Amino acid sequence: VRIVNGGKMFIPIYTSIKRCLKCGHQFTEESSECPRCGSKEIRDSLKTIEFIKELCSEVDVVLIGTDPDTEGEKIGWDLAVLLMPYSNSIRRIEFHEVTKRAIMEAIKKHRDFDENLVEAQIVRRIEDRWIGFELSMRLWKAFERHWLSAGRVQTPVLGWIIERAEKYRESIRKVYRIFLPFNIIVEVLEDEAAEKYVKGMKVEAKIEVEEEREEEVHPPPPYTTDSYLQDASRLLGLTAPQAMQIAQDLFELGFITYHRTDSIRVSSTGQVVAREYLSEKLGEKATQLFIPRSWSEAGAHECIRPTRPMDVDRVRELIAEGVITPIKPLTRRHYQVYDMIFRRFMASQMKPAKVVKQKLKVEVLGVIKQIERVVEIIEPGFLTINPIIKAEERAKSGVYEAIDVNVRRKALVPLYSHGDVIRLMRERGIGRPSTYAKIIQTLLQRGYVMETKRKKLLPTDLGVKVYNYLSEKYPSLVSESRTALLEKLMDQIERGERNYLEVLRELYQEITSINHK
Secondary structure, X not given: OEEEHHHOEEEOOOOOOEEEOOXXXXXXXXXXXOOOOOOOOEEEHHHHHHHHHHHHOOOOOEEEOOOOOHHHHHHHHHHHHHHHHHOOOEEEOOOOEOOHHHHHHHHHOOEOOOHHHHHHHHHHHHHHHHHHHHHHHHHHHHXXXXXXXXXXXXXXXXXXXXXXXXXXXXXXXXXXXXXXXXXXXXXXXXXXXXXXXXXXXXXXXXXXXXXXXXXXEOOOOOEOHXXXXXXXXXXXXXXXXXXXXXXXXXXXXXXXXXXOOOOOOOOHHHXXXXXXXXXXXXXXHHHHHEOOOOOOOOOOOOOEOEOOOOOHHHHHHHHHHOOOOOOOOOOXXXXXXXXXXXXXXXXXXXXXEEEEEEEEEEEEOOEEEEEXXXXXXXXXXXXXXXXXXXXXXXXXXXXXXXXXXXXXXXXXXXXXXXXXXXXXXXXXXXXXXXXXXXXXXXXXXXXXXXXXXXXXXXXXXXXXXXXXXXXXXXXXXXXHHHHHXXXXXXXXXXXOOOOHHHHHHHHHHXXXXXXXX
């Protein structure tokens, strides 16, 4: 990137990027065939740009509506710079859902490009290359593999996965899984059992109902990127890249709002969508169950929610009838994700549920376990739409013989899933909604991490060696604290609190210190 005019104008230097429509490989070589699979079905970005230039000469105003985030602002700016010689007026529009209302509103509120966002993204991209490329080259020399990579974010995340795998292996124990009446299951470690279990022996358990109380259960807030990815992993078994691609499709097709967000805010439009759906679905009961909530203060971004009051069954019907004709066919996974997002959002605008909880004390094999569970749903409230809680069989005090005992080895500390890692990134301030999935995908592509059959993340020998090398030789550059600090710097640049050139100088000093090692 060439910076001119006192840092207020950025002139991108472009390379034509080609993409194979068959295998998805991207390349810049001057070739009419894909270097990976040999296909001639190639899409050239230069042809797209040339077509857009021709369109610009036919209109008075050009409106650019790239994704409503920092990266989208920079991409829109790059496009605007390219088109400046061909148009007298280029403006930025921002919308968070692909609906007629949202787009018409965005057109009315067209604006200049936000230079703070552009500057923040420039710093991020330069930092990625200065630090990432330099450390990557060090890896190439050390391991003689020219496809390895390193980065401020991916390296600490790799460290988490390695640390968790070590704890997983250390926590493996022999466990008695005891099945009792009332669908109660108790797990007892062999280490803590007062008496060792022998196959076929009679096992008795004393169950005591200590308390039974009514309790109000509030609905969870609507999805943000990290909570969405966690549930997509936990409930649907999707990897983070798969979940983000499906959400991207649903956003582009106009079914959900923008999916890269850390906000749980619900706009007045979102509340109207909930009210319309609940009124149609529940009739008169809707007046009792609908409780509009904004969840947080007003801001630029909103939660992930449906754009229209249509549940998944209604969407299927309208597509089958030809009323809705998506430009891309929806798969079973698209419908599952949409249903999950829809139910979570609708529930967030509904009355809390009222349930009965039972607190039990169970004594078995000389070990006492405390168990709490829902045994009755008095008022379903939001569970009417999103039944995330189900009532279990009510227990009675007494001494009961175990139905079965299963003996197995079990890790008390589980491996991380995609969702677990993303939750940690959010909690520790590393990465952003737009990068959560990319970071995990990079670790998988580089062979640093592998997936188990249950979609858990396990480090490879290569991943451990690379992490140990980087953390020993360049701890200040791949530390979690430094990465979190950089994310804060990006936020400060976006808000106009820091000068991006000052931040670049700080980063340059870091890269200089590397070169002297």
